[in-house]
Amino acid sequence: MAHPPTVPPPPDRRDFLAQAAAVVIGGALALVAPAAGLFVLFDPLRRKAEGGGAVWVASLAALPESGEPRQFPVLATHVDAWNRTPNVRVGAVFLQRLADGGVRAFNASCPHAGCFVGFRADKNCYLCPCHNSTFELDGQVKDRTSPAPRGLDDLPVEIRPGGEIWVRFQNFRPGEKERVPV
Amino acid sequence: MKPALDWLDHRTGWKKLLHEALFENVPGGARWRYVWGSTLTFCFAIQVVTGLFLWLAYSASAQTAWESVYYIQHEMWGGWFLRGLHHYTAQAMTVLLVLHLMQVVIDGAYKAPREVNFWTGVLLLLLVLALSLTGYLLPWDQKGFWASRVATSIVAITPLVGPALQKLIVGGNDYGHFTLTRFLALHAGFIPGAIIAFIVAHIWLFRRHGLTPKEPRKSSDAPFWPGQVLCDAVACLAVLAAVLFFVVRYHGAELDAPADPSEPFGAARPEWYFLFLFQLLKYFPGGTEFWGAMFIPGLLLAVLCAMPFIGKWKLGHRFNVGFLWAMLAGVALLTWLAVNEDRHNPDYLAAVAAAERDAERVVVLAQSPDGIPQTGAVTLLRNDAFTQGPRLFAANCASCHRFDGGDGLGGTPKGKIGASDLKGFASREWLAGLLDPAQVDGPHYFGGTKFKDDDMAQFVKPEVAGFSAEQKAQLQSVIVAISAEAGLKSQRAPDARDAAIIDQGRRLISTATVRCNDCHQFHVEDKNATAPDLTGYGSREWLVAFITDPAHPRFYGKDNDRMPAFGADKRLSPQEINLVADWLRGDWYEPGAKEGKTK
Ligand code: FES
Numbered sequence: 144m145a146h147p148p149t150v151p152p153p154p155d156r157r158d159f160l161a162q163a164a165a166v167v168i169g170g171a172l173a174l175v176a177p178a179a180g181l182f183v184l185f186d187p188l189r190r191k192a193e194g195g196g197a198v199w200v201a202s203l204a205a206l207p208e209s210g211e212p213r214q215f216p217v218l219a220t221h222v223d224a225w226n227r228t229p230n231v232r233v234g235a236v237f238l239q240r241l242a243d244g245g246v247r248a249f250n251a252s253c254p255h256a257g258c259f260v261g262f263r264a265d266k267n268c269y270l271c272p273c274h275n276s277t278f279e280l281d282g283q284v285k286d287r288t289s290p291a292p293r294g295l296d297d298l299p300v301e302i303r304p305g306g307e308i309w310v311r312f313q314n315f316r317p318g319e320k321e322r323v324p325v
Numbered sequence: 326m327k328p329a330l331d332w333l334d335h336r337t338g339w340k341k342l343l344h345e346a347l348f349e350n351v352p353g354g355a356r357w358r359y360v361w362g363s364t365l366t367f368c369f370a371i372q373v374v375t376g377l378f379l380w381l382a383y384s385a386s387a388q389t390a391w392e393s394v395y396y397i398q399h400e401m402w403g404g405w406f407l408r409g410l411h412h413y414t415a416q417a418m419t420v421l422l423v424l425h426l427m428q429v430v431i432d433g434a435y436k437a438p439r440e441v442n443f444w445t446g447v448l449l450l451l452l453v454l455a456l457s458l459t460g461y462l463l464p465w466d467q468k469g470f471w472a473s474r475v476a477t478s479i480v481a482i483t484p485l486v487g488p489a490l491q492k493l494i495v496g497g498n499d500y501g502h503f504t505l506t507r508f509l510a511l512h513a514g515f516i517p518g519a520i521i522a523f524i525v526a527h528i529w530l531f532r533r534h535g536l537t538p539k540e541p542r543k544s545s546d547a548p549f550w551p552g553q554v555l556c557d558a559v560a561c562l563a564v565l566a567a568v569l570f571f572v573v574r575y576h577g578a579e580l581d582a583p584a585d586p587s588e589p590f591g592a593a594r595p596e597w598y599f600l601f602l603f604q605l606l607k608y609f610p611g612g613t614e615f616w617g618a619m620f621i622p623g624l625l626l627a628v629l630c631a632m633p634f635i636g637k638w639k640l641g642h643r644f645n646v647g648f649l650w651a652m653l654a655g656v657a658l659l660t661w662l663a664v665n666e667d668r669h670n671p672d673y674l675a676a677v678a679a680a681e682r683d684a685e686r687v688v689v690l691a692q693s694p695d696g697i698p699q700t701g702a703v704t705l706l707r708n709d710a711f712t713q714g715p716r717l718f719a720a721n722c723a724s725c726h727r728f729d730g731g732d733g734l735g736g737t738p739k740g741k742i743g744a745s746d747l748k749g750f751a752s753r754e755w756l757a758g759l760l761d762p763a764q765v766d767g768p769h770y771f772g773g774t775k776f777k778d779d780d781m782a783q784f785v786k787p788e789v790a791g792f793s794a795e796q797k798a799q800l801q802s803v804i805v806a807i808s809a810e811a812g813l814k815s816q817r818a819p820d821a822r823d824a825a826i827i828d829q830g831r832r833l834i835s836t837a838t839v840r841c842n843d844c845h846q847f848h849v850e851d852k853n854a855t856a857p858d859l860t861g862y863g864s865r866e867w868l869v870a871f872i873t874d875p876a877h878p879r880f881y882g883k884d885n886d887r888m889p890a891f892g893a894d895k896r897l898s899p900q901e902i903n904l905v906a907d908w909l910r911g912d913w914y915e916p917g918a919k920e921g922k923t924k
Contacts, residue, residue, distance in 0.1 A: 172562060
């Protein structure tokens with residue numbers, strides 16, 4: 144590079160004040176924009192999931208008498224950042240008629256990593272298409288080698304007059320031994 | 326630590342690089358006039374950082390752009406601050422670019438061998454202006470939308486390629502998703518990428534040729550660090566302080582109502598630093614815009630780029646400096662003319678007031694329990710009685726009616742008042758005025774209509790005027806009873822409180838004193854009724870039916886005086902009639918009210 148011929152000597156101690164001031168001001172200048180940005184970046188952390196209220200899912204008549212589970216969509220108000228949309232599909236559940244006349248409900252989401260499980264009538268169990276976890280009809284992990292850390296997540300069910308099945312729908316954190324609501 | 330740094334130095338040579346950067350020679354020592362380049366670099370760094378973080382929350386589509394910016398501004402932690410920082414730093418950059426240019430031209434820093442560096446600087450100036458032009462549209466609010474439409478329409482007048490170019494920029498025949506995706510890609514990708522490349526070139530060339538000292542030199546040469554660095558840092562601090570002042574003062578950047586191509590926007594103006602171009606366009610009559618929008622700015626730019634060559638002549642440098650001052654003075658004059666013209670333009674001021682009203686209102690609606698629908702926030706305003714009611718009233722009703730003496734929008738309609746003033750329609754006060762002998766044939770009620778001397782006035786003027794105190798009390802309870810038929814939101818509490826009076830009033834309606842039922846029907850069907858039905862008077866259903874067809878036998882029948890059948894004749898859609906009715910009844914969403922919006 145074509146530098147000017149006179150290279151000045153490095154600064155001496157008298158410059159110390161100027162150096163300190165430049166460093167302090169420069170540091171402060173560098174902080175403002177990233178700090179403002181980090182607040183916005185971390186905003187999602189303070190937002191709690193809504194839901195957990197009971198929603199109508201199906202009527203009793205839609206469940207096979209045989210006790211075979213069937214999958215139903217769950218309609219609820221979906222909050223997506225600025226949008227609030229009532230009555231849209233927010234997930235799915237498996238409903239199963241029990242011998243005592245009650246109904247059992249599982250969140251269709253696999254507790255391993257969140258894929259949707261399916262019911263295999265031929266094997267009479269739930270099977271996750273992603274990493275092959277299997278679950279008994281009561282939700283317990285069937286095959287010991289399944290990667291799922293816990294059984295399917297059951298949800299509170301209420302049977303209201305007229306055979307209406309209402310479910311308290313909720314999602315839980317996948318991958319954990321204990322159930323933790325998201 | 327040291328071994329690690331040495332190891333790294335051995336591989337990268339960073340120590341030499343740092344040394345070169347810090348101990349660059351500043352001929353004549355540190356001076357304040359050399360700070361502009363550094364402040365610009367600093368501002369650009371802020372823009373990159375704030376822009377990246379904004380990008381994390383921004384969603385570029387016609388139904389989500391405004392909504393995501395609203396969310397940043399009003400819902401996210403410190404979002405308004407981040408947005409404000411980005412917005413006002415952009416303004417600061419424009420100012421600093423001009424200052425930098427002035428310093429370079431006045432100090433003669435554009436002369437050989439620094440021509441190329443000067444040109445990269447001019448290019449950077451243009452790129453930064455392109456950044457602000459593209460950024461202006463991204464919030465997809467009314468202001469950005471309409472201003473950008475003007476800007477892209479100007480592109481269309483480019484000879485030969487104009488229309489195709491415009492279509493490419495807009496991403497289609499009309500403004501929409503692709504306009505936003507394209508503007509975002511330009512604003513956050515292409516242009517900043519180019520700017521970074523040219524900043525690198527600019528600084529490299531600057532280092533290659535060294536600083537152009539301002540003669541006479543004040544002191545001996547000094548290294549860049551720490552003297553000049555300190556000057557630069559203090560200058561950056563001052564810029565940041567000024568920016569922060571505006572950010573806090575205006576609580577972030579402005580956000581207008583969402584873009585609505587069906588809603589004219591008289592307050593559309595470009596950013597203040599483009600106002601001179603906006604003003605310049607006014608002087609070029611139809612068909613000659615090319616000269617104002619392209620030729621003149623292009624010519625000025627050409628002279629700017631030719632400065633290094635002009636500067637070689639004897640008087641060249643003087644000419645350059647003079648030219649720059651003249652250009653800046655011209656820009657300042659045009660800007661002042663634009664601002665001044667707007668300041669004295671009542672239409673513009675009204676448009677700004679309406680824009681502010683909409684901008685505030687849409688935020689109230691977005692924060693309502695119903696939130697923003699997926700069709701976008703623009704639907705909120707379109708379905709809002711508070712917003713649309715006055716507009717519809719001014720356009721359709723105010724030629725005869727008044728609302729609080731005006732047209733509902735705060736203007737005064739031309740012409741004589743031809744029908745009643747509908748502010749507070751069907752409320753107790755409004756009915757009391759109607760039944761007041763001094764007012765019934767006055768301009769607020771029947772004064773402008775053919776009913777001026779008709780049955781109602783005939784009843785009120787002589788009879789009510791002669792009422793005893795007891796009869797007046799009876800009339801008052803009738804007023805309360807009829808007003809209760811409307812079920813007005815504003816009268817919910819008094820209506821509930823006065824249930825007994827309402828009951829009494831209902832019974833008194835058909836007495837010999839008040840004798841409303843001589844002409845009106847009230848809850849009992851009356852084939853001979855000649856005046857509007859009092860059953861449900863002023864209720865939503867009643868008002869909608871009335872506006873739909875006032876000449877219906879239930880209302881004025883064949884006695885109807887000039888009022889058009891807005892619904893029956895399809896002058897207004899059912900939705901529009903609902904909005905006017907809701908607005909007249911004072912029924913719209915208000916925060917804190919228990920019930921939701923009336924659907
Ligand atoms: S997600 Fe179901 S097994 Fe992995």
